[in-house]
Amino acid sequence: MEISFTEKDLEFRDEIRSWIKHDYPKHIKEKQDKGEVLTKEEVIEFHKALAAKGWMGYNWPAEYGGTGWTSTQIYIFQKEFGLAGCPNILPFGVSMVGPVIYTFGNEEQKKRFLPDILNFNTWWCQGYSEPGSGSDLASLKTKAVREGDDYIVNGSKTWTTLAQHADWIFNLVRTETTEKRQEGISFILINMNTPGVEVEPIITIDGAHEVNAVFFTDVKVPVENLIGEEGKGWTYAKFLLAHERFGIAVVGASIRQLSKLKQLVAELDNPDLERKVKELEINLSALEMLELRLLSDLENGGHPGAESSILKIRGTEIQQRLTELFVEASGEYALIYPGPHGHLANSKPSGPDHAAKSLSKYLNFRKASIYGGSNEIQKNIISKMILGL
C-alpha cells in the first residue's frame, strides 16, 4: 500500500502548477476567485490559452490530437486547476461530444469537428433534458423525421447550459417510435444558426442567466450530422455519461473554497460554525481519499464502475455545504438579495464583502445535486449496480 506519486508524476504536477502560475490569464483567475461572473469573451480566452498550450484535449488519446495522458495525469491536472482557483473547463465539447465523435463518428466527422473542439473554435451545448423528460431521459419526444438527405427536427430541449453562447448543440432525438423506448433514439449535431432554432433564457433563483430553453421548429439537419447509427443514440449517451469520472467530485476546487472559509470563520469567534467547518473538512478529506482509491484501482487494472456515483453524490453535497456555510458566515447580511435586480444593480450595502457573492453562489449551486443525473438517480444506480437491489 503506497500513496505517493512517482517522480515523473510529481514533475508533471510541477509543470502544471508552473504553467497556471505564469501563463494562465491572471485577470480571469482573479475574477473567478472573487466569485464574479465571466463574460463570454473571457471564457473563450481561457480555453484558447489552454488550446495554445496543447492541453485542451487533456482527457483525449494522442491519436485524436489529445494529450494521451494517463488517468493519474488527468487526475493531477484537474485537481491542480481546482486548487489554483481556475474556472471549470467547459465539458460540453471536450469531455462530452468530443469523445462520442472520436469513438462513434466517421472519418469525415472526426476531421470536421475535432480540431475545432481542441482549439475552442466552436462552443458546444448539450441537448438532453426536455420539459417532460428529466431523470426519465428515455421518454424524450423531440422528433427527427428523415426527408431526403435531411432530418426535420421538431421539439424542445431545456436546462441547456450556456446555449445562448453556443455554436452547436448535440441532441438526442427520436427517429423512430419503438416498443423499447431506448431503441428509437439517435444522436445528431445541430448548428445553432440553422433556421428554426430558438433560444430563450431561463433565469435561475440566483437571478443569473445560465440555462435556457431551446426550441426546434422544422429545423433542417443534414443526414451527415448523425453520429454513428440511427437508433443507437442511447448507447452513445450512456457512454458519454460514463466518460467523465473524476472531474465530478471537484475535490481541488472544494479544498480551495474550504481554506477560504476557514480564514473567514477564524475571524468570527463562532464555535458552532467552527464545528460545522471541521466536520466538513473531515468529509472532504474522506472524499479526496475515495477518489484516490478509485484512481488506484483504475491504474492497477481495475474497472471501477458505479462507485463513481458516490463521487457525484458526495462531491456535490460538499460543494453545496460549502456554499451554505459561507452564507452562515455572513450572519444577518444573508438577508440582502444580491441578484441583477437586487443591490448588484445599485450601490453596495454595508456588511461583509463576501456576503452577496456567497448568497448568489449558494442559490446557484442548488443545481449541483440536480444536474448530471440527480443524486437520487445516482442512488438508484448504486442500488442496482452495487447492492443488487
Add this chain to the structure above:
Amino acid sequence: MNLNFSDEQQMLRDQVQKFCESDYTFEKREEIIKSGEGFNRDFWKQYSELGWLSLPFKEDSGGLGYGPVELSILFEEFGKVLVIEPYLSTVVLSGTIIDHSSFDRRIELIEGIISGDKHLSLAYIESNQNFDHSDPKTSASNQGDNILVNGKKSLVLNGGNANHFIVMVTLDKECALVLIDKDQAGLSLNQYPTVDGQTCAELTLENVSITNEAIIAQGDEAKRLLDEALNLATLCISAESIGCMTACYLQTVEYTKSRQQFGQPISNFQVLQHRMVDMFIETEMCKSLLYKAMLECDSDEDTKAQSVSALKYQVGTAGKSVSQQAVQLHGGMGVSDEMRIGHYLKKLVAIDALFGNADYHLHKYSK
C-alpha cells in the same frame, strides 16, 4: 501509487475471513457470552496457532513485525462477525506497550501473549477524567525498597481474565506505567459485562506493594507508550467498526430481499433502497479515512493523531446512523436479541464510547 493490499495481506484477510465465516457463527458467539468467561479459550489457542497473536510485535520479541494495515485487516474481519475474544486488550493495548518499552520482562511477557497462555489488561481509566489520563489519582509512593500503590481504575477491558495489569499511576509527581500481578495482596476486582458481549472490571488497589523492577516506564516515555497504544487501538476499533457497518448493509440488503410485504419483497421500495445506499456510502467514506490513517501511521505524531481522530469521529457518527438504519429496516426483527443485527448496533455504541467518542475526537482533530 497503489492502494491495493499486498498478496501477503490478502492471504491474511482470506485466512481470517475463512475462520470467521465457518467457525464464528452467531450461535457459537451467544454460547461464549453465556459461558460468562468473557471469551472462548479454544478459539484463543487457535488464534495463537494461526500466528494472529504475534502480528504487531517486533521480530526480536518473537513477533511478525506487522503494522496497522495487517491489524486493520484482522479487526475489519472480526467486526463482521462480532468476535469477542480480547485481542484489543491483550495484544493491541497491553502487548504493544510492553513491546515498545525497555521493560526487563518484555520478552517473557510477549512470549506469554503469543503462546496464548497469558492475558494482560491496561488499567488507565479513572472516573471523572473526561478522557485525559495523563494525571492519574492512583498513586505510587516509595516506602523503603518497596512502592505502595493505592487507587481505583475503571473500565479495565478483560480485567477478569488478566494475569497481569499495566496500571497508570502517579509516581514522584509524574505518571508511570507499572506491572501488577493479579494475585498481589491488596488487589481486588469487580467484573461486569459490556454492551458488546465482552467483559471489563473495576480494579481496586489498596497498599499493593511492588518494587522498582515493576516500573515499565515513567514520565514522558510512559505518556508516549500510552498514547501510541491508544492511537493504534483507536485505529483498530475503527477498522472493526467498518467491518460491522459492512455487515450491517449487506445483511440488510439480504433481509429486505427476503421479507415480503404488500405482495412483494420490501427491497423493491425506493425509500428503503436509498437508505441502504446511504449506509453503503457512509461505510465507504469511513473506509477512505481508514486508508488515510493507515497510510499516515509513519508520519509525525501530530499528523498521525489527527488522521486517527478524523477517522474515529467519522466511524462514531456513521456507525450509529448505519446500525440504527439496519435495525429500522429489519423492523421488529431488528430489536429482537436473538437476531444478529441488533448486536452490531450494540458493538457500534461500544466502539463510539471507547477511547473518546465522536465529539471528543472532533475536538481533538481541531486542535
